[in-house]
Amino acid sequence: MTQRAFNFSAGPAVLPVPVLERVQRELLALPGPRASILEISHRSGPFLKIMAAAEANLRQLLSISDSYTILFLQGGSRLQFSMVPMNLLGETDRIADYVVTGSWGRQAAKEAGKFGDVRVAWDGSSENYVRTPANSEIDAGPSAAYTYFVSNETIEGVQFSAEPPANNSTLVCDASSDLLHKRLDISRYGLIYACAQKNIGPAGVTIVVVRNDLLERSSDALPGYMSYKAHAEQGSLFNTAPTFAIYVVRLVTDWLLNEMGGLETMHALNRQKADMLYEVIDESGGFYQGHAAADCRSLMNVVFRLPSDELSAAFVNEAADGNMTALAGHRSVGGIRASIYNAMPMAGVETLRDFMIKFREKRG
């Protein structure tokens, strides 16, 4: 079998090996239905049990109360850029505040502008999206139907360490690249969502956690698939659910609970992994330049530059020779991006750290 590399992809991204092994073992036939997860009905008993277990795991990991509905949807996070304003803007107060700390927030705000008045409550573009705002800088207000932010900007590697204030409007969060990296106080959120393919599972399913009272905002005039209410009423079976992806989410959340010991332990490990790389950046005498301001650094996506594009290219190539892949930065930012989600093992980060130190000694 091909040796697995340390895969630093931003998404779809690394999954826990025990999860992949279990998928491999069970792929031909699940115990019970004696058919593959790929072959059974989304309405069958065995699948409904799998989806219920995935939901129960998410509720346990994040202490999500019954006041919230969990939906398993398709269409990726991009569809949420539209579904959020389509459902939450309501009939009259069609104003939403967007805190824009990077590329994904910018694109979500642009999409929301098709459905209502978007007010940019803070915009980091003039500073090249290097930081999150202080609470006092955010101009969000109660007249907005909701206040939207991206907890971790995957491309720039800029992460909020705590929720920004919604100032009495409903807080909505795109947590696509950091949901489940630590515990959250869900009661602060009206709605929080994440596509699975970074920290939670494979591409194909998006998890939406929405406070029940907000479901009443979904107009009956919405196209069926676009309505949170329709999905909630059908228990995420409005249409054929992405069965395989939900099955893997169940296994990943089992792994977090049973093998990693929950999100507090996971968070401590994530911090340790990220600190290891940021320390090399800070001690490199300027050879490595981190993109994010020190207090806004992402624990999930470590984004940095080298002195030239040639050196960045050499870095990526030599890292691949050392069994580390997918380190090239996003095309809009350049440089290097090391994505170190929950499932990236400590050994992968240690290998990258040692490589960074050697590369600088050689080329710095």
Ligand code: PMP
């Ligand atoms: N938001 C964030 C923070 C992301 O990282 C991504 C994917 N990179 C998206 C939204 C878009 O997700 P999708 O491709 O699932 O639509």
